[in-house]
Amino acid sequence: MTISVSVRQVVGPQDAARRDTQGLRDGFVIEALFRPGEINLTYSHLDRMVVGGIAPLSEALVIDRVPETGTEQFLERREAAIVNIGGSGTISVGGKDHTLGFQEAIYIGMGEGPLAFSSRNPAEPALFYFLSAPAHRVCPTVHITREMAKKVVLGSAEESNARTINQYVHPDVCESCQLLVGLTMFEPGSVWNTMPAHVHDRRMEVYLYFGMQEATRIFHFMGEPGETRHVVLKNHEAVLSPGWSIHSGAGTGRYAFIWAMAGDNMSFTDMDKVPMDALR
Ligand SMILES: O=C(O)C(=O)C[C@H](O)C(=O)CO
Numbered sequence: 001m002t003i004s005v006s007v008r009q010v011v012g013p014q015d016a017a018r019r020d021t022q023g024l025r026d027g028f029v030i031e032a033l034f035r036p037g038e039i040n041l042t043y044s045h046l047d048r049m050v051v052g053g054i055a056p057l058s059e060a061l062v063i064d065r066v067p068e069t070g071t072e073q074f075l076e077r078r079e080a081a082i083v084n085i086g087g088s089g090t091i092s093v094g095g096k097d098h099t100l101g102f103q104e105a106i107y108i109g110m111g112e113g114p115l116a117f118s119s120r121n122p123a124e125p126a127l128f129y130f131l132s133a134p135a136h137r138v139c140p141t142v143h144i145t146r147e148m149a150k151k152v153v154l155g156s157a158e159e160s161n162a163r164t165i166n167q168y169v170h171p172d173v174c175e176s177c178q179l180l181v182g183l184t185m186f187e188p189g190s191v192w193n194t195m196p197a198h199v200h201d202r203r204m205e206v207y208l209y210f211g212m213q214e215a216t217r218i219f220h221f222m223g224e225p226g227e228t229r230h231v232v233l234k235n236h237e238a239v240l241s242p243g244w245s246i247h248s249g250a251g252t253g254r255y256a257f258i259w260a261m262a263g264d265n266m267s268f269t270d271m272d273k274v275p276m277d278a279l280r
Pocket residue numbers: 163165182184193194195205247259268271
């Protein structure tokens with residue numbers, strides 16, 4: 001079984017503003033998240049969020065001990081949330097199987113032990129998007145269906161940003177220590193996310209873009225409001241967003257994205273909106 005872990009150090013705003021395109025990608029973009037038959041983890045030092053892609057084929061893939069955490073078991077002092085954006089698959093948590101369909105999620109509490117991931121049909125593998133942050137208490141493991149997600153409708157067709165935010169791991173849906181996770185979907189023809197932009201220095205965030213055609217690209221905007229930069233992303237690429245950075249994107253075609261946050265509070269609405277005049 002293959003499990004790989006890459007570590008991302010923290011990049012500050014002045015450093016980011018001086019980086020060229022490849023430098024920005026090296027600091028913030030996670031490419032090729034899903035590798036067939038592999039567990040691919042990125043350990044970010046932004047709130048120690050772990051971001052991963054798990055794509056099991058005929059063999060189950062297991063997360064147990066990951067040396068980067070310095071603990072005997074990965075979940076010993078961590079919680080996790082997983083959203084399946086592929087075919088049906090099963091996650092065994094503490095000996096109990098949970099089958100997740102497309103766009104179903106699971107919150108997994110601290111101390112649940114090893115996790116085993118499998119696909120129902122290797123020809124149509126599950127694509128488990130994996131998120132984990134340090135935890136300080138045990139919260140119950142919960143299988144979260146699409147119906148259970150709390151819906152927030154935002155934007156308008158006139159502004160090309162009519163969309164629904166589906167909040168999966170959110171205090172109104174299930175308990176967690178610091179993870180907040182959701183999935184934003186667009187009305188046909190709407191392409192802008194998170195504009196007007198915001199920052200929240202109290203929490204980091206990570207976006208995974210998916211549901212895109214091969215040639216579709218996202219122009220993802222980042223940086224301090226007065227020093228914006230962009231990175232161009234394709235399907236199944238993720239981008240890390242420090243608390244000082246805006247995180248907004250426009251697609252050349254249809255897409256959806258999963259956002260996840262960790263940090264000092266769990267209040268989704270605790271964000272500092274950026275006036276359009278402040279953007280440079
Ligand atoms: O479409 C949006 O707007 C979002 O989904 C915004 C994210 O949820 C976010 O940035 C939360 O802080």
